[in-house]
Amino acid sequence: MVWNGVVSPTAAAKYGKDFRNNPVGSGPFIFKEWKSRDSITLDANPAYWNGKPQVDHLVFKEYPDPQAALLALKRGDIQILGDVSSTVLPALEADKSIKLLTQPGLAISGMGFPTDTPPFDNVKVRQALEYSIDRDAINKALFKGFAVPMVSPLPASEWSFQPQQPTYNYDPEKAKKMLAEAGLKTPFSFDFLTYNSPRGYNPAGPDLAVAIQGYLKKVGIDANLSKLDMGAFLATVRGGKYHGLFMRGWTGDNGDPDNFVCELWSSRNPVDNTTHFKSDEVDKLCVQGLAETDHDKRVAIYQKVQKLIWDGAPDLFVNSVEQVPAVRPEVHGFQLNPTQMFFDMEKVSLGK
16 A cells, blocks of 8 residues: 555654655655645656656645646646546537546545434434435435435445445435434534545545535534545544544555445444444454455455444435546656556656
8 A cells, every 4th residue: 555665764763754755666756855734746756666756856846726627737737637627528528639538546525424413323313314415306406416325334335335224215204304303302413524635535525525514404404514625534534533424435555445444434443433433343344354265255244234324324424426537738658547546657748
């Protein structure tokens, strides 16, 4: 995985926690500069064992504003736009000089419930709200067809994926009825936190949160929406003191289902299990899945885990998106990968 690259033990011991500001590695590019919340610059490594990269520099620049990112791509200030906002997809599709590369993603997106906080500690309340949103309408309006409704905690591109029943179709009247059966009096209000920019698993960014907010309103929940930049957002939801609703998504790191269902919903992983979902059976099966070496047996284990999580509804499961980066015509050799990382950039070149 990307954070498990070979590093200098001498440098790691010297810098300790500040190693990220003084990285020493063995890859095709050398760290040059990091401007927080702005950019990271890398230079080609002339001593790279497999030959010097074909470009001299890589600059990863942050564009919180999708229109600014689009303009930068069109002007040639940048050559590759990674997390393409769905708001600029029509403009990119209309520009014949820009290439849109698509691939099914190892990505899921939705909203997290604080499962240890009333009323969301009641599984019936969480299940009720699964029926409150129109996933097809969201995908058509916000994701321009580059997404599919979730029918499992796993994306369809992941091995062991199995569609679950019941399918949480859009049925606001059923949602209201189930909330009443759960003893919940509506309307009531709750805080709702979102990040403020597009993500690889959610190219609509905060617009998806606004859409969910609107659907929740129709069934009697006033979600008080606020936005934070991604760093502050993650610090808040991972800090253990936030107990509101929050946007949630994930892109797989290694192609293994454990990296989804057990990373996100096992209580053994408190950092990424930000919904605080607790299931002894899920925890037990996740341990078994990691220890098992027979592929078919692992498939059976993760299919059981999917069912337990789906029925437990710790998240408002919304959709799984395709990855859709945009590249200028002078870019050659850029390849997609399911984890949405920038691998093999030493093979990328610029030319006519």
